[in-house]
Amino acid sequence: MRVIITGAASGIGRAVAELLAAESNSHQMLLSDRDAEGLASVAAVLGASAGTCVADLSSVDCGDMIVAAALAHMGGIDAVVSNAGIIAGAPLVDQTVDLFDRIYAINTRATWLLAKAVHPYLAASSGAFVATASMSATQPTPGLGFYSSSKAALLMLVRQLSLEWGPDGIRCNTVSPGPTYTPMTQAGYADPDRRAAREAMIPLRKLGTAEDVANAILFLIGPQASHITGIDMLVDGGMSNNLMPAT
Ligand code: NAD
DSSP states (O other), rough: OOEEEETTHHHHHHHHHHHHHOOOOEEEEEEEEEHHHHHHHHHHHHHEEEEEEOOOOOOOTHHHHHHOOOHHHSSSSEEEEEOOOOOOOOOGGGGHHHHHHHHIIIIIIHHHHHHHHHHHHHHHHEEEEEEOGGGGGTTTOTTTTHHHHHHHHHHHHHHHHHHHGGGGGEEEEEEOOOEEEEETTEEEEEEEHHHHHHTSTTSSSSSSEHHHHHHHHHHHHHGGTTTOOEEEESSSGGGGGOSSSOO
């Protein structure tokens, strides 16, 4: 499989790359991130199967850049994992237009730009497209208004793609992590009491790992999900079913 992964320098994207490499040495990957140093260190571990493209997803040409680099490295594209995202929080009325534009550009627009650029190549391979949304896309989350709403828009964007691209044989799905221990969130869980309080809200009583989420992504881009399109797969330890206080 020839796979594009964004946000590949860290956390969930890095775990997708590592699990793919462990699954088969015939997989090829184009790893993209804005973090050149982090990207180089992941690619160095994975060897020749991994090409890299340093790209900032807030730029309007990011999709074309990444797809061109993928074609140069792999000659074709079977799957896209549009995974990179940023989080920022404050009450909505205190936030700025600049932050709104930045969060939506990275969390939502970049996936559309990548989809536009990659469509002919995924149609040629009857490929798969997976984006990383969030449990917050369907569950309002205190202090994360722009984040939650940008991920909700992402969720619907990918469901729309599943309608438009189904006749081309392209499957389009999202994975929605709940609280997951990655570089994005680890500072927030450094306080053991805060971590324990969060874990108490999760029926499986633990934070997710990057690998937990990456395994769901591998399933959705892989042949075992051959008739699955337009779904959102929650990887949240059951947390979204546990929002009522105990009586
Ligand atoms: P992470 O911070 O470890 O990794 C995100 C990667 O995206 C980083 O390598 C970063 O450099 C890259 N990135 C950020 N902005 C970029 C930009 N403008 N251009 C290019 N690359 C950029 O975070 P993670 O936890 O692995 O998050 C991966 C995805 O999972 C994100 O979309 C995030 O919103 C989502 N998610 C994470 C959690 C969680 O609890 N960790 C929960 C729900 C959803």
